[in-house]
Amino acid sequence: MNWSLFFGELVSGLTLGSIYALIALGYTMVYGILKLLNFAHGDVYMVGAFIGFFVLQWLGGALSPAVNGWIAVAIMFAVAMVGCGALGVGIERFAYRPLRNAPRIAPLISALGVSIFLQNSALLLWGPQFRSYDTFDLIGVKSYSIGNNFFISNIQILTICVSIGLTIVLALVVSRTRTGKAMRATSFDRDAAEMMGISIDRVISFTFFLGSALAAAGGVMFGLVFGQIFSLMGFTAGLKGFTAAVVGGIGSIPGAVLGGFLIGLTEAFATGYLPGGSVYANLYVFALLIVMFLIRPTGLLGSPVIQKV
Amino acid sequence: MKKVVVAATLAAALAVLATAAWGSTKGSSRVAAPANAGNALVKCGKTRSIGLLAPFTGPAASIGINQVHWANFYKNAYNRSHKTKIKFVNEDTMLGSANGTAEAVKGAQALGSNSSVLGVVGPAGSNEVKATTGALKGAGLGFVSGSATNTQITLDGTRTGFFFRTVPPDSSQSKSVSAYIVNNLKLKRVYIIDDQEAYSTGLADEVQAQLKAKGVTVGRDGVSQQQSDFSSLINKIPRNTQLVYLPWQLPPKGQAFGQQMKSLGRNGTKLMGSDGLFDPLFAGLGSNVYDSFFPVNPADARVAAFKKIHHGTELFGAPSYVATQVVAGAIDRACKNGTASRAEVRAQIKKTKIAASASLLGLQVGFDKHGDMIKKPFGIYHSVKGVFVRVA
Numbered sequence: 001m002n003w004s005l006f007f008g009e010l011v012s013g014l015t016l017g018s019i020y021a022l023i024a025l026g027y028t029m030v031y032g033i034l035k036l037l038n039f040a041h042g043d044v045y046m047v048g049a050f051i052g053f054f055v056l057q058w059l060g061g062a063l064s065p066a067v068n069g070w071i072a073v074a075i076m077f078a079v080a081m082v083g084c085g086a087l088g089v090g091i092e093r094f095a096y097r098p099l100r101n102a103p104r105i106a107p108l109i110s111a112l113g114v115s116i117f118l119q120n121s122a123l124l125l126w127g128p129q130f131r132s133y134d135t136f137d138l139i140g141v142k143s144y145s146i147g148n149n150f151f152i153s154n155i156q157i158l159t160i161c162v163s164i165g166l167t168i169v170l171a172l173v174v175s176r177t178r179t180g181k182a183m184r185a186t187s188f189d190r191d192a193a194e195m196m197g198i199s200i201d202r203v204i205s206f207t208f209f210l211g212s213a214l215a216a217a218g219g220v221m222f223g224l225v226f227g228q229i230f231s232l233m234g235f236t237a238g239l240k241g242f243t244a245a246v247v248g249g250i251g252s253i254p255g256a257v258l259g260g261f262l263i264g265l266t267e268a269f270a271t272g273y274l275p276g277g278s279v280y281a282n283l284y285v286f287a288l289l290i291v292m293f294l295i296r297p298t299g300l301l302g303s304p305v306i307q308k309v
Numbered sequence: 310m311k312k313v314v315v316a317a318t319l320a321a322a323l324a325v326l327a328t329a330a331w332g333s334t335k336g337s338s339r340v341a342a343p344a345n346a347g348n349a350l351v352k353c354g355k356t357r358s359i360g361l362l363a364p365f366t367g368p369a370a371s372i373g374i375n376q377v378h379w380a381n382f383y384k385n386a387y388n389r390s391h392k393t394k395i396k397f398v399n400e401d402t403m404l405g406s407a408n409g410t411a412e413a414v415k416g417a418q419a420l421g422s423n424s425s426v427l428g429v430v431g432p433a434g435s436n437e438v439k440a441t442t443g444a445l446k447g448a449g450l451g452f453v454s455g456s457a458t459n460t461q462i463t464l465d466g467t468r469t470g471f472f473f474r475t476v477p478p479d480s481s482q483s484k485s486v487s488a489y490i491v492n493n494l495k496l497k498r499v500y501i502i503d504d505q506e507a508y509s510t511g512l513a514d515e516v517q518a519q520l521k522a523k524g525v526t527v528g529r530d531g532v533s534q535q536q537s538d539f540s541s542l543i544n545k546i547p548r549n550t551q552l553v554y555l556p557w558q559l560p561p562k563g564q565a566f567g568q569q570m571k572s573l574g575r576n577g578t579k580l581m582g583s584d585g586l587f588d589p590l591f592a593g594l595g596s597n598v599y600d601s602f603f604p605v606n607p608a609d610a611r612v613a614a615f616k617k618i619h620h621g622t623e624l625f626g627a628p629s630y631v632a633t634q635v636v637a638g639a640i641d642r643a644c645k646n647g648t649a650s651r652a653e654v655r656a657q658i659k660k661t662k663i664a665a666s667a668s669l670l671g672l673q674v675g676f677d678k679h680g681d682m683i684k685k686p687f688g689i690y691h692s693v694k695g696v697f698v699r700v701a
Contacts, residue, residue, distance in 0.1 A: 008544030008573070016538055079570045128370035130561035132590065136568055143574040153572040226537040227565035230371065236535070271541035279505060279531045 003149040009272040010265070015156045015225060017264025018163030023241025024248065024256035025170060026088075026211030032251040033207045035104070039111040040091060041215055041236015043118035048084040048216025050122065050228040052076040053131050062134030069139040073224065077162075080220050081213035088212025089205045093218035097201070115238070122231035129304045130230045133223040159221045166217055166258050170210065174253065179206055187251070210301045214240075236282070240267075249302025258300055263288070330422040346653030347449015351424055353644035356394045360420035360450070362413060362431030362441065363569050364630075367403035369534075372558050372585070372626070373433060375456035376455060378619050380430055382611075393644075395637050398423055410440035417441035421448025427643070428452070428636040428654045430629060435459030436507045440466045451655035453628030453636055458482070458584075459511050463679040473658055475631040477603055477685030479508075481517035482583060485687040486554070486601050489701050491523045493689075494579070494599075497552040500528040502542065502566075504557045509534075512556040512583055514644050534559065539569045552579040559626070560588035567594035584687075585625060589695065596651050598692040599700075603628070603685075606671045607697075630669055635661050 023045055030038045055076045059065045059165040065072040095114045099107045135141055135155060142154045174180040186203045194200050199267025222237070223229045240263055262283055270284035271277040277284070292299065361380055364373030380397070388394045400416025413432050421444050430450035432441055438457045445452050446468060451475045463472065490496050499520055501504050501515035513529070520527050528550065532542055534557075537616035543566075546553060553570075558561055563586040570578060571594075580595045587602035597696040605627045606612070612624070643649035663674040675683045690697035 002430060003549065005544050009541055012538070012540040015540070038554075123366070123370075128366070130371055130559065132561055132564060136571070141568070141572045143572055145574060151574045155572065168671055224536070228537050228561045232535075233537070241634050268541040278545070279545055281531060281541070 005272055007150045008129035009268040009294030011086065011150075011152050011156055012271075013265035013268030014261065015159050015264070016267060017261035018123045018159050019218045019221050019225075019237070019260075019264050020240050020244045021163055021257045021260025021286070022221070023213045023237060024165065024260045025167065025253065026215045026243050027245040028248070028250055028253060028256040029183075029207050029211045031245070032185065033190075033204055034096070034100075034268075036096065037111065038096075038211075039238065039242075040095075040114035040118060041211065042234035042236075042241060043115050044084050044088055044091070044234070044252075045215040045219045045222075045237055045241070046122060046229070046231065046234030047087060047118060047219070048080040048212075049219030049223045049233065050126060050131070050231075051083045052081040052220035052223055053133060053229060055079045056133065056138070062138040064137075064282060069254075069260070073139060073220075076220050084216030084219075085213040086106055087093040087207040088208035088215075091212075092205060092208040096202075114243065115234075119232060119234065126231055128231060130228045131223075135224050135227060155225055159225050162217065162221065166214060169255075170214065173210070183207060185198050217231070240285065243285065247289060247292045247299055252299070252301040252303075255299055255301035257280055262300075319385070342382075343601070344428055344601060344649060347655065349424070349615035350650050352646040353640070353647055353649050355392075355398050356418050357393055357427060357640050357644065358398050358423070358425040359633070359640070360423070360426045360431075360452075361397040361399050362402055362416050362433075362437070362452070363399070364404035364421070364433055365399065365401040365480040366383075367401075367412075369404040369433070369558070371561075373402075373404060373457075376431075376433060376626035376629040378629075379455075379615065379630040380633045381468065382615050382618070383630045383637070385503070386611075387633075387637055393641070395527055395640070397430075398426055402434075402437055404437060404504060405569075406431075410434075410437050413437040413441050414444055416700035417448075420632065421445060421450060426450065427640050427649060427651055428658065430455070430632045430636055433512070434507060435680065438462050438468070438472060442472065443585075446471045449651040449655070449665065451636070451639070453632040453658060454646075455626065456508075456625035458508055460515075468664055469679060470659070471655060471680075473635065473661075473680040475628040475670070475674060475682065475685055476584070477682060479512045479515055481685045482601050482687045483512055483519055485701070486516050486581065486583070487523065488601070489524060489601075489689045490520065490552060490554075490581070494552065496579075498526045498528075498547070498549055498551050499554060500530070500546050500550045501554045501556070503531045504534045504555075504559075504562070505531050506534055506558065507700045508558060508585070509583075513554070516556070534562070536561070537565060539566045540573060543573050543575065545569055546575075546578075548575075550578055552581055554581045554582040555586060558585035560586050560590040560625070564590040566592060567591070567598065587624060587690070592690075592692040592697045594653045594692070596692055596694075597631060598691075600690045600697055601687050602690060602697070603670055603672075603687060608662045609669060609671075611669060627669055631674060634668070634674045635674065638663070665691060 026041045059072050091114055095110045096107050145151045146222045182203045184200045244259035244263045248255030266288050267281045269280045269286050315364040363377050364370055384395055402413035428572045429450050433456045455475050458476050458479045460478040501513050501517055503509040517527050563582050581599040582591050584602045587600050605624050626685055639654050642657045643653040664675045668674045672684045677683050688699045689701040
């Protein structure tokens, strides 16, 4: 057994899974409330990564930031999350709300349209070039080792911790706050919730804000860990996030996190151990989705919908 | 009855599609040019048209746009210093897109049917060169690529007299790389990672074969050009590997790979890139970085002027500057009497002689009978304080 490879892939999988989990949370929350697959979510994640990058430039760049590197990272997270939260609210207001009572295919097509709109706008505004976060210069990436086989960098630790921290905050918001209660009520029965005096529009907007903010955090994390961002990065990441949400059980917050980590680990271990894995890791990831559908159509933590017959 | 009609209509539509597909395949692989290909004379006028086949969009747009910038940089300089002007007729090849080379073929056909186009700069990729040969050759157009390096595309005789390139072939680069690894660095364990593109796999194959023949233990893997997370792949590289060779085209990816190597505690492993990674981003990774590149002089005043305009550092597109220079020069000479044919332009491309001082590549540009540059050296560079310095 090559333990160095095993632990290496474990850390890589958890890091990648942390990012997928944040994207999956947005998918699952929106689906839970609106029963809408928001395919523009991956592109919101891309916009978040770019906002983080431009904030870093505004702060003087990675080589000479106007503030301490870690404070710069915190500002990047904050601005990207607020910016993308607002973007998510805007998308819901102008692309989905007018179609709320339309057949379900209409908002789905609208979501695809928003996705392509965001992708091409990014291409037009920021060009096709890769942008580098230069994390090494910004915070000085350090590698820690336990024995000869276990290596982990400070930025990987940060990514996993931030992801878990944000998930806990989200869980607390949903389970312990008044707005969270309204979100759960809306998810359970939108019409009944409205009759109880809950402002559905406000709840849906807040859901989009939260989901988009989490995607933005994922985008900034991606830039910090993997160094590069580009305008087409949202498509595949969005698909993986969606897959994570489905594998975990779409509509379930713990399921989205579990699915994210499972997809990340599958990708990492497929790369490390399976034939052609470094090239065809996505094949294994999406094969997992198919297998999951066959064995457990509702996902790992999803509950079957009971229909009145 | 209705079903029969629908079925018949569908069958007919399928037949038409199949015929069209077969025809287009034949068209793209057809390489014999008509006897009078490109003999029609056109009035040159004050503004001459050059086709520019490049990946303006698509997965390879990040490198394509660098080539377009360099080509336009030459065009603008030319237009400032000449009474006659040149303009580009742009066609997007979408290199690396799901459509394969279909967009490149469409673009080549459009250029072929545009009678004002006298010569073509591009396409960028070797597969695209193969795919567009039928359309461009059939229209009598000469085409000069600034990045297609596959060894065979000039040697197989399919496009001789029509296709030229301002970059040395992979065979030249692989020899320099393997010789330096064995003779100068004296390494015994090398890992090669290609990026699954024709350029990369071709070069990787050649270096791998040459290193193995010299007794070096070579590991091999591949990764998608769109990938940004290399950590899982890095975990697979044996810890006793002395050098990782990356024949890639995207400098930011090379930089990301190097940074992720460091963050995983692999500081001691040397990295060597190909011409696609010859960039300060890759050089900035530290003193264990090497690269191979044609001898573009980074201190050339034109490089500084380019950087001023585009705020970019990538020199990958510099040969496209020279390709434009070749085509524009050939059109100038062919147009001396006020008219020119595509055949005349091709003949003039063949006769190109650009002095080393004017070529930007740091060497005299002229073509041999295959369409390759007569002088095609590849230098080996070592990163010293973030700048590549030639060492072989």
